[in-house]
Amino acid sequence: MLDCVIIGTGAAGVSAALTLKALNKNFIWLGNKDLSIKIRSAEKIKNFAGLPSVSGEEMKSAFLKQIKAEGIEITEGKVNGVYPADGGYSVMCGQQLYEGKTVILATGVEAVKPVKGEVEFLGRGVSYCAVCDGFLYKGKEIAVAIDSDEEESEVRLLAGYARTVHLFRLKKCSEIIGENIVNEEGVITEIKGGMRAGAVVCGGREIAVDGVFMLKQSVGADKLVHGLKAEGGHVVVDRACATNLAGIFAAGDITGRPYQYAKAVGEGNVAAYSVNAYLGGVGRA
Amino acid sequence: MLDCVIIGTGAAGVSAALTLKALNKNFIWLGNKDLSIKIRSAEKIKNFAGLPSVSGEEMKSAFLKQIKAEGIEITEGKVNGVYPADGGYSVMCGQQLYEGKTVILATGVEAVKPVKGEVEFLGRGVSYCAVCDGFLYKGKEIAVAIDSDEEESEVRLLAGYARTVHLFRLKKCSEIIGENIVNEEGVITEIKGGMRAGAVVCGGREIAVDGVFMLKQSVGADKLVHGLKAEGGHVVVDRACATNLAGIFAAGDITGRPYQYAKAVGEGNVAAYSVNAYLGGVGRA
Numbered sequence: 001m002l003d004c005v006i007i008g009t010g011a012a013g014v015s016a017a018l019t020l021k022a023l024n025k026n027f028i029w030l031g032n033k034d035l036s037i038k039i040r041s042a043e044k045i046k047n048f049a050g051l052p053s054v055s056g057e058e059m060k061s062a063f064l065k066q067i068k069a070e071g072i073e074i075t076e077g078k079v080n081g082v083y084p085a086d087g088g089y090s091v092m093c094g095q096q097l098y099e100g101k102t103v104i105l106a107t108g109v110e111a112v113k114p115v116k117g118e119v120e121f122l123g124r125g126v127s128y129c130a131v132c133d134g135f136l137y138k139g140k141e142i143a144v145a146i147d148s149d150e151e152e153s154e155v156r157l158l159a160g161y162a163r164t165v166h167l168f169r170l171k172k173c174s175e176i177i178g179e180n181i182v183n184e185e186g187v188i189t190e191i192k193g194g195m196r197a198g199a200v201v202c203g204g205r206e207i208a209v210d211g212v213f214m215l216k217q218s219v220g221a222d223k224l225v226h227g228l229k230a231e232g233g234h235v236v237v238d239r240a241c242a243t244n245l246a247g248i249f250a251a252g253d254i255t256g257r258p259y260q261y262a263k264a265v266g267e268g269n270v271a272a273y274s275v276n277a278y279l280g281g282v283g284r285a
Numbered sequence: 286m287l288d289c290v291i292i293g294t295g296a297a298g299v300s301a302a303l304t305l306k307a308l309n310k311n312f313i314w315l316g317n318k319d320l321s322i323k324i325r326s327a328e329k330i331k332n333f334a335g336l337p338s339v340s341g342e343e344m345k346s347a348f349l350k351q352i353k354a355e356g357i358e359i360t361e362g363k364v365n366g367v368y369p370a371d372g373g374y375s376v377m378c379g380q381q382l383y384e385g386k387t388v389i390l391a392t393g394v395e396a397v398k399p400v401k402g403e404v405e406f407l408g409r410g411v412s413y414c415a416v417c418d419g420f421l422y423k424g425k426e427i428a429v430a431i432d433s434d435e436e437e438s439e440v441r442l443l444a445g446y447a448r449t450v451h452l453f454r455l456k457k458c459s460e461i462i463g464e465n466i467v468n469e470e471g472v473i474t475e476i477k478g479g480m481r482a483g484a485v486v487c488g489g490r491e492i493a494v495d496g497v498f499m500l501k502q503s504v505g506a507d508k509l510v511h512g513l514k515a516e517g518g519h520v521v522v523d524r525a526c527a528t529n530l531a532g533i534f535a536a537g538d539i540t541g542r543p544y545q546y547a548k549a550v551g552e553g554n555v556a557a558y559s560v561n562a563y564l565g566g567v568g569r570a
Contacts, residue, residue: 011334015547018332047303049296049550050335050344052351059335066337239524239541256524258558262300265334266551273543 001099002026004275005091007079008106010036011261012252014063015268016104017072023276027100030093033074035060037148037217038108038253039261048261059261079107080129082225088247094131102247102275105225106268108218109253110233112147112170117191118214119223125197126212128219130154133211134161140210143200145188147171151215155181158213166200166207170216188212221254232256241271249274286384287311289560290376292364293391295321296546297537299348300553301389302357308561312385315378318359320345322433322502323393323538324546333546344546364392365414367510373532379416387532387560390510391553393503394538395518397432397455402476403499404508410482411497413504415439418496419446425495428485430473432456436500440466443498451485451492455501473497506539517541526556534559 006016009031020027034040042056051059067074077093084090088101118126127133130144134157142162144155147170155176159165165181168188175183190201191212199208222230229236229244234256241249251267253259291301294316302314319325327341336344352359362378369375373386403411412418419442427447429440432455440461444450450466453473460468475486476497484493507515514521514529519541526534536552538544 015332015334018334019545019547022332046355047300047307047554048335049300049303049351049553050333050347052347052354062335062337066334069337070331237524239522258555260304260554260558262304262554263551263558266548266554268334269332269545269547269551270543273545273548 001088001101002028003100003279004028004102004104005030005089005098005100006104006106007031007082007091008036008104008108008252008254009033009074010038010106010108010252011063011264012106012254012268012271013104014067015265016106016251016272017067017268018070019269019272020275021070021072023272023281025272025276025279028075028098029072030075030077030079030091030098033076035063036108037150039063045261048265078129078131079224080127080132082248092132094129102249102278103225104268104271104275105221105235105243105248105250105254106252106264106271107221107224107254109259110216110218110220112216113233114214114220115188115190117193117197118212121191121193121197121212122223124195125193125210126191126214128214128216128223130157130213130215133213134158137162137211139163141208142166142211142213143168143188143207143209144213144215145170146173146215148217149173150217152176154213154215166209168200168202170214221250239270240274240277241267242274247278249278286373286386287313288385288564289387289389290315290374290383290385291389291391292316292367292376293321293389293393293537293539294318294359295323295391295393295537296348296549297391297539297553297556298389299352300550301391301536301557302352302553303355304554304557305560306355306357308557308566310557310561310564313360313383314357315360315362315364315376315383318361320348321393322435324348330546333550363414363416364509365417367533377417379414387534387563388510389553389556389560390506390520390528390533390535390539391537391549391556392506392509392539394544395501395503395505397501398518399499399505400473400475402478402482403497406476406478406482406497407508409480410478410495411476411499413499413501413508415442415498415500418498419443422447422496424448426493427451427496427498428453428473428492428494429498429500430455431458431500433502434458435502437461439498439500451494453485453487506535524555525559525562526552527559532563 004027249271252264537549
């Protein structure tokens, strides 16, 4: 079992990984090898101590170079659930399972609010993960909502299974052209159903579907971890970045405002020290 | 009246200054133009995101360059008290008084624990500030304790007033040679007196003095600000870096472990946003 699983490759994840490495801990770091969209897409950052007036791309390059120099690797993948395990937690990432004594949640803030019915039908026809659940919809009719162009490969994966993909955009994204992909106008305002999700509502229209995939860059962490305390879309943490669940820590935008790189880097560092203390080492006083 | 007075030029102060500047606030930043000893003296820092494997000197240079590029200035001086003022606080720095609607305390952690009697006789024969109180001891016998070679100029200032300076070293420092400076062996274990401090105890020996100067790189902030809540040598803050006193925020080592650059930078950023929110702008949710 690993000492820690870090989830998320934004500024908080970078800082947590650097610090766990310095503390000689045994961890895996899940996310995007190209770091987070939030880092990459920033136009100009003028108040991050150490990197004077950088663009997001420059910050990304600086972080990636530093991580590489420290011999730290990123494992690509999207986490779809964190579950209690003997002596720690199991983190489900795509079809892989990783076990850690501790977890650092650094997945950022949910950019898009859940639509009506999304949380209610989660696991009953609503999924956040194409890789995990796509095969369940072979030959079926599905609705897929995306919030960035980066989800194209997941949409194509789903299109390979489904009869028809009704594609919705939660934010400004390009259309995705495919034989069985219908680029729908408007947004999903509700997911309806009985025991399972059975339809999406869009602009007064109802489209009957067998399943709904909400593919988002960041999903509210309280949906990934059962029993995690959250308020107003943020995970509740104390000054040590500890959540209400023993061994689970959170850092960065996920814990609340200000949504700033410096704050995220600070909390990633604190969370790593708290992991160290939790495992019996030096940490917070 | 200024929007904010930032006290301290460590990593937390740097980050707070960069962020207040980005938020277009009107502030003064008090400390050392060469930043903090803690930054400068670090051998190697391997987990600060943005500055890969730097020495303290390299971090200092990077920070100073960045501050200069943003047009931010440091005002040299040691703060010896923060007092309530109409609509904010007065910060006494040497002989100067600065007024701010808010204060960010980023003075680091007290490296040297107070000796017996130090807090009791503070303001009654015990002083932290050569510039403020030195003139009171013209022709008198005084004890002076230092914790770094950087206090030499203050010792010489005091030697210019006093008849004799009994010089003690709280940490490893060089001797200071002067006609009326007696470099004492051993450490002060107690300050004794009646209404005022009257003697220092060192290795069983008692030396009668008229006053005692404890010249330290960092003094516990609860001694600088009357009524500030502290525990175990750290200022108590919430997740917004707010102290128990309205308008006073704290960031960096002063708020507790881990004593890490990344944590300090994060808190400096959060404190600056909290100042902004306190002044009616955007801040914490």
